[in-house]
Amino acid sequence: MKVFRAIIRAFLAAPLAAWLVCLCTAAAAQTPAPAQRISITIVDENGAVVPDAQITIQESDKPALRLSADFSGHAAYSIAAPSPYSIRVTKPGFYESVTQEADPLARDIRIVLTHEQMLVQQVDVSASSAEIDTQEVSDKLTLALPEIINIPYATSRDIRNLLPYFPGVVQDQYGQIHIAGSETWATLDLLDNFDIRSPISGQLAMRFSADAVRSIDQETTRYPVQYGRSTGGVLAFFTGMGDNKFRFNATDFLPSFHDANGIRFDKVVPRVTFTGPVVRDRAWFFDGMEFEYDNIYIRELPEGENTNQLARGSNLFRVQFNATPRNIINTGLLFNDYHSPYDGIGSLTPRSSTTHTDILAWLPYIRDQHTFHNGALLDLGLGITRFRTGYEPHTGPPYALTPELSQGSYFETLTSSSQRVEANALFYFPPLHWLGRHDLQAGLDLDRIGYDEAYQRDPVNYLREDRTLLRQSTFPAYEPFTRHNVESGLYVQDRWTPRTGLLFEPGLRVDFDEIISSPVVSPRLAVVYSPKRAVNTTKISAGVGIYYEHTQLEYLARALAGTRYDTYYAADGITPTTPPLPTTFTYNDESLKEAHALNWSIGIEHRLPHAIYVKANYIQKEVSHEFTYVNQQSPALSGNYVLTNRREDDDSLVSIEARHSFSGNYTLFGAYTHSLAHTNAAIDYFPSISYLGPQQSGPLSWDTPNRVLSWGWLPFYVPWFKKNWDFVYTFDWHTGFPFTSINANREVVGAANGQRFPNYKSFSPGLEWRFHFRGMYLGLRGILENINNSGNYATVNNVLDSPQYGQFTEPSGRALTARIRLIQSKK
Known part of the structure; x- marks a missing residue:
């Protein structure tokens, strides 16, 4: 396998570098296109270019x-004859533009595409229909505004809960997102092209209103070198912007209720967006605010230990200013606030063992986009992501882990702050004509990440089933620590179209990292082919490339968290049978390498009769040199755990999708995916509470070999209903997640991730009624979530020493949820 990787890297890197150098030289010497050709420019309603x-x-x-x-x-x-002709322009997420009588004498034509709006104040336009894009080499799938509004995803106030309706995207029982079998931190999460992952954990931690999102792009393979330092894929969120009309939208001001040992108040999540002009035709603003209050109730816990009142909010404020028609400045501020007095409550964690948690996060950013007269474009961005996290336990007896649940006051207090300062520059060259057409781009990324953490830890007691002490872990005091890293990347990419129906996209990226000081090279190559007789009805895509990961700082932070001492006790729970056994986590910068993936894939898209679009993809991803800790004293449970690059993951995905859009923008979507996510390091070790035992191979905890997914919305044609009713639904069935069996000492028993939850299955139908009230056009929706009442459990007792071993708890159950939204206000 190492030889195969080396051959792939050499095969791609040297020819790509020579190719791109030749193109840059040719670009400098190119001559202008003939004057008789007609140039067309596509912009949105605010003058920003639409690629x-x-x-x-x-x-x-x-x-x-x-x-x-x-x-x-x-x-x-070029047109063949000097007579009027028609121009039709489409792009998902925009209303189509049709010019019936274009002037044949005009040499420069400017066409405006208008974004689809949540507040529809015009009915004489049509949304762009789905088409096969022969210029798109990646497996990009977009959820635009119609999907964001209409898919009735569970708890439809958190945009992260919409992401599993991408085939190949799995949301685990902790709410984290995994693309094509990857770790959540291996996915590059972007908001308006700024990285919003936690600087430490790499998780998608920023929150923002679902009503603020205009579209979401997901790419798993063949994505361009512009997206670096991620082996798992890309999730890109694009937010809204105002225009010359003042618009107001409000959603979900009504509280929801659920049946949990009686009818109970569940939550209220009001969302408001307000947009409009600052200076007409020159500057516009967008503000999207949300607030959430949850009354969390855990039916499996006793009264007094089973509730939590969580409050959080976010606000995204954006302004676009057109300094000149060719220079556009966008600036924004995203703010998050999270407050949970009993954070982490669950069927195995009563309220007394939770923490009082507060999180503040914010992201100010600015982007400047300048278009040159020759068609070149320069895009510059600067953003600062900052998180402040703190939690503290509640007062009570010492913390203990029993075979059934935790008890006592949580053992750890944390104060942490982290920050990412990112700057990026991207230059699009004017088209070059040399053996076909070349669209060249080059860019630069710079990041500085810093964090500091302070822990205070009390002892952790591990109890047997008879509640005698089995093991006690203690943690000596240590000083708070800080750490930082600087990352930079350079890249260049070409999109070469030698003829209609054939496209090559070679790219080369070089990344530098302060911690892992050796530069890494990522060559990539993708090709798209459409048969001449089937252009825009059939597309075959294939690609291969090396994708490097960012340095995952959370692993390094474990080595700075101090020493753990474990003392074991006899059956009486009083007599020590061992001295305090030290466990340490260490690493050496000079011995570490950057993790990388060899990702190769092939896909086909085809348009069937009646505008049914089908797509099939096969992705094979082999990830090497990932971080994992290895116990140097194995098979002993205590000892020195050293950070190494010995972890290797093998992920594969086969997906088949079908989509049909009806008149009126109604849509049906269905997909089947076969996915495998396996690793040679299925046990993840931690310096505090951790599974123990020799390392094993096995599936990752989000491995879902089989999944069937469908969603859609259709007119509800029933005689006694009027035409302003819609039927909406989601259906999801997949293999249950794996879990690991342990004993009371948290030693792994049997195969890691050798057991599974029951298969997940949920069908959620609903109706939406659109009606007028006092000059407003409103939509009232009711959804029967999980109408089949499948358990769909979130938690399991995995301790073999417990008589409750294998008991699944916290089922999603059946629920009735409602939503009311403003569709159109009085003009």
Whole structure:
């Protein structure tokens, strides 16, 4: 396998570097395109360029000419005769634009595509229909505004709960997102092209209103070198912006209730967006605010130990200012506040063993986009992501872990802050014509990450079933620690179209890291082919590349958390049978390497009769040199755990999707995925509370080999209902998640992740009624979530020493939820 990787790297890197150097030299010497050609520019309603729009030119008695706008929203073409012709421009997430009588003498044409709006104040436009984009080489799938509004995902106030409705995306029982079998921190999460992952854990930790999101892009393979330092894929959130009309939207001001030992108040999650002009035709603002109050009730816990009142909120404020028609400045501020007095409560964690948790996070950012007269575009961005996290336990007896549940006051107090300062620059060259068309781009990324943490830890007691003491862990005091890292990356990429229906996308990226000081090179190559007789109806894509990971700082933080001493006791729970056994976590910068993945894939898209689009993908991803701690005294349970690069993951995904859009923007979607996520390091060791035992291979805890997914919305044509009713639904079935069996000492028993939860299955149908009230057009929706009343458990007792071993708890159950939203307000 190492030889195969080396061959792939050499095969890709040297030819790609030579290719890109030749193209840069040719770009400097190119001559302008002939004057008789017609140039078209695609912009949105605020003057920002719209890349990759699909353009259809139709002359009388001529076959239709299909084009794609480049990175800077430009395209060029020649007409055969000086007579009027039509231009149709489409892109998902925008209303289509149709020009019936274009002037054949015009040499520069500017077309405005208007974003789809949540507040529909015009009915004489049509949303862009789904089409095969022959200029897209990745497996990109977009959930645009219609999907965000209409898919009735569970608890539809957290945008993260919508993400599992991408095939290949799995949300584990802790709410974390995994793409094509990857760790959650291996996915690059972007908000308006800024990294919003936690600087330490790498998780998607920033929250923002679902109503603030205009579209979500998910890419798993063949994604461009612009996206670096991620082996798992990309999730890109794009938020809204105002225009020359003041618009107001409000959603979910009504509280929800659920049946849990009686009808109980569940939560209230009001969301408000307000947009409009600051200076008409020059500057606009967008503000999206949400607030959530949850009354969490755990039916398995006794009264007085089973509730939590959680409050959180977020606000995203954005302003776009067009300094000139060619220079656009976007600035924004995202703010998060989270307060949970009994954080972590669950069927195995009573309220007394939780923590009082507060989290503040914010992201100010600015982006400047300048378009040059020759079609080149420069994009500059600067953002600062900062998290402040603190939790403290409640007063009570010492913390203990029994075979059934935890008890006593939690053992740890934490104060932490982390920050990421990121700057990026991306330059799109004007198109180069040399053996076809070349769209070249080059960029630079710079990040500085810093964090500091302070822990205070009390003893942890491990009890037998008879409640005698089995083991006690103690943690000597230590000084707070700080750490930082600087990351930088350079990349260049070409999109070469030698002829219609054939596209090559070679790219080369070089990354530098302060902790792992050796530079790493990521060559990638992808190709798209459409048969001449089936252009825009059939597309075959394939690609191979090396994808490097960022340095996962959470692993390094474990080595700075001090020493743990474990003392074991006889059956009486009083007599020590061992002296305090030390356990330490250490690492050496010079011995570490950067994890990387060899990702190769092939996909096909085809348009069937009646505008049914089908897509199939196969992805194979082999991840090497991942971080994992190895006990140097194994098979002993205590000892020195050293950070190494010995972990290797093997992920594969086969997906088949079908989609059909009806008139009126109604949609049906269905998919089947076969996914495997395996590793040679299924046990993750921690310096505080951790599973113990020799390392093993096995599935990862989110491995879901089989999944069937479907969603959609349709007109509800029933005689006694009027036409302003819609039927909506989601259906999800997948293999249950794996879990590991342990004993009371938290030693792994049997195969790691050798057991599984029951299969997950949920069908959630609903109806939405649209009606007028006092000049407002409103939508009232009711959803029967999990109408089949499948258990869909979140927790299991995995301690073999407990008589409750294998008992699954915290089922999702059946629920009735409602939503009311403003569709249109009085003009």
